[in-house]
Every structure is written in structure tokens, then in C-alpha cells.
Amino acid sequence: GEPMTQINRRTILGAMASAAAPVKIAAAEVATSSTLDDRLAAAKGEIIACLTERYGVAPEDVGSERGVFVFVPYPPESVEYDRPGFYKVEGKRPDGSAWCTTLWLERVDYKTVPGFYYRAESRWKGRVERTIRLKPDKIRIIRRHDDYPNA
Structure with missing residues (x-):
């Protein structure tokens, strides 16, 4: 037999096949479709659905003929919010005009679906x-406002 340390084409393909197995099972109902394009689209759709479920934000799909690249963008607000407190926040009204104010924000996870909202006072x-209630994708947190005078 071969020594364990030797990595050859067969072990790499085997590892790739086992890594791809969950997607194959998930996309099994469409794997019978006639074209490779359909199967690729279905597999990609399943990966995107899984990532959306995990991160609560829709991944960007950068497709090309030679491959698939799917990445999940960081929600823009998550970098500034770290704990309940006063934050300087901006957003847009339904008529398109902007607002900017300091609010007490507390992050609340949805009970039934992935994702969260801010309870804002x-x-x-x-x-x-x-x-x-503020949806994270509808606002931009500018900074913490720990010394808010009206607290």
C-alpha cells in the first residue's frame, strides 16, 4: 500500500467528494435533471439557502462559467454594535429624507426566524x-454615544 503521508489525486478527489456529499443529498431531487447547468444552479441555490439560514443575511453570488464563488457579506451594522447602550443612528424615512439621532439600542433575536432587530428607545x-423596532439593514450605526446628555 501507499504511505499515509502521500497525497495523490485519488485522495484529493475522495475528500472533495465527501465534502460535497451534503449538497448532493440536499439537491438530490433535482440531480436527475437533464443538464449540468440545472444541477449546478440547484446545488448553488442550496448552498446559498444554507448560508442565509446560518448568517441571517443573503450571500452574494459571484458566478462565472468556470466556478462558483459565494460569500456572505458582514452586515454593515455589526461592527459598531457591541452591547446595549446609546448609539448615534441614522436612517431614512419612508419619504426618503434622512434622520439622525441618538437612541438606546438593544439587540433582540427573533424567536422563530434567523436574524435580529434592535429595540430602540x-x-x-x-x-x-x-x-x-429597527431592522438592522434599514439603519446605520455611526458610533456609540456613552456620554449622551439626555440619558
């Missing part, structure tokens, strides 16, 4: 004026 002189 506007406060004035220590009193909560109102509480709203």
Missing part, C-alpha cells in the same frame, strides 16, 4: 419617549 432627560 428615544429618551429625553432620563424618560423614555417611545420605543420602536
Whole structure:
């Protein structure tokens, strides 16, 4: 037999096949389709669905004829939010005009679906004026505002 350390074409192909197995099973119902294109599209669709489920954000699909490249973008807001607190936030109203204010933000995970929203409170002189739900993709967190005077 061959020594264990030798990596040849057969071991690489075997490893690739086993890595691809979960996708094959998931796309099994369409694997019978006539063209390779259909099978590729189905497999890619399954990978995208899995990544969306895991990260709660739709992956970008950069396709070419010679291969498939799927990556999940980081949601723009996750870098600035690290714990409940006051944050300077901007967003757009339905009419397209921009707003910018400081809100108390608390991240809340959805119970039934992947993803989260922010429970946001506007406060004035220590009193909560109102509480709203903000979707992370609809706002941009500019920075933490720990020394917010109206807290």
C-alpha cells in the first residue's frame, strides 16, 4: 500500500467528494435533471439557502462559467454594535429624507426566524419617549454615544 503521508489525486478527489456529499443529498431531487447547468444552479441555490439560514443575511453570488464563488457579506451594522447602550443612528424615512439621532439600542433575536432587530428607545432627560423596532439593514450605526446628555 501507499504511505499515509502521500497525497495523490485519488485522495484529493475522495475528500472533495465527501465534502460535497451534503449538497448532493440536499439537491438530490433535482440531480436527475437533464443538464449540468440545472444541477449546478440547484446545488448553488442550496448552498446559498444554507448560508442565509446560518448568517441571517443573503450571500452574494459571484458566478462565472468556470466556478462558483459565494460569500456572505458582514452586515454593515455589526461592527459598531457591541452591547446595549446609546448609539448615534441614522436612517431614512419612508419619504426618503434622512434622520439622525441618538437612541438606546438593544439587540433582540427573533424567536422563530434567523436574524435580529434592535429595540430602540428615544429618551429625553432620563424618560423614555417611545420605543420602536429597527431592522438592522434599514439603519446605520455611526458610533456609540456613552456620554449622551439626555440619558
